[in-house]
Amino acid sequence: MDIEIIRMLNHVKEKTGREIRVYSEGEDDFYTTGDTELADRFDGRVRSTVSDQEKGKTYFTFKYNALRYTGYIDGFSESDRTIAELIATLLENGSAKESLDSKEDSLKSAIIGSCSGIRLQKIMSKYSIPDSSCTAIVAYVPCGRVDEVVNFMDTFKSNERDICCRTEDFTCAYVRFGSAEENSEYRSLTDYASLLAQSVSDELGINIKIGIGSAVGAFVDCSVSYQQAVTAIRMDGIFGAKSAVSTYKEYVLVKMLEDMPKHKLQEFLDILEDQDAKSMFADSEMVTTAEEFLHTSLNVSETSRNLYMHRNTLMYRLDKIERATGLDIRKFQDAMTFRLIMILHKLLG
Secondary structure: OOHHHHHHHHHHHHHHOOOOEEEEOOOOOEEEOOOOOOOOOOOOOOOOOEEEOOOOEEEEEEEEOOEEEEEEEEOOOHHHHHHHHHHHHHHHHHHOOOOOOOHHHHHHHHHHOOOOHHHHHHHHHHOOOOOOOEEEEEEEOOOOOHHHHHHHHHHOOOOOOOEEEEOOOOEEEEEEEOOOOOOOOOOOHHHHHHHHHHHHHHHHOOOOEEEEOOOEOOHHHHHHHHHHHHHHHHHHHHHOOOOOEEEHHHHHHHHHHHOOOHHHHHHHHHHHOOHHHHHHHOOHHHHHHHHHHHHOOOOHHHHHHHOOOOHHHHHHHHHHHHHHHOOOOOOHHHHHHHHHHHHHHHHHO
8 A cells, every 4th residue: 555545544544533444446455544454345336435334334435646546434324424525535635736737747647547536627627628528549659759749649639629648758648529429520439540640650750559448438537548548559569460550449358368367368278279289379470371361351362462472372371270270260260269379378478
């Protein structure tokens, strides 16, 4: 638990006289001002102050340094709820800076989720940011010319509500407001991002990689979409995707597998891959052929063209893969199984 949170909790206990327990969402981080050793977690995510009569506790939530925490006190009466809301407010105020940073730093902290809820509201109010549906688009700029890309994206905005800013040394974010229906001039957000990447390449001579998060219902949840977009770019690097644009939706299955224990992934791989198959997956030439075949949606002619390979040579390799793995990747179901094996290799590699 962050030392600053511990300091604030002990301070709040002195002011209120109540024992407080706090745990971080999605992690095993736990702290108590009393003698409870394990967190009594709420069943689900706490989005506001809520009383649980069965457990005899009142839960509250607050944010600190991009992490969301849940806390609780004993009791479930109306007065307990009022005290819990007061504690949450004290914790948020304690973690919020007295003054706002520069506009760029403020927007960055709001987008990546590194500020408290109270500070986020201050930023939204000061810079007239609507709390409406939005999607985060993150651009990775390998050459480091991030400011140039941010300036270009600012002229590329679909409406004045959209936000562009640097987020890290090699990344910047473009928050696009509105639903798919409101932004119907493009067939999809992927089309829009593809045009953006191509325009940056044509106008600035910079090749960028773009990740797209999922749409969220309000700007206060923008950091969720941002982290998803960053994950899409990271996955793109792991799996060597050729497209300039990748979406979090493409990698949801991979992310689910990545979050599983390594030993469990190894168990799955051992089931799917026999000894003969192992040598084939160690052959980079054969793997490249298979990946291109899957990338072209099992199209023999297109794969042959892309690999500058005679059709008969390609068919020979596909037959060889089938003999080694028992999977005919010309069939959709076998292709899916083959893809899963390759994903497991990447995650365990």
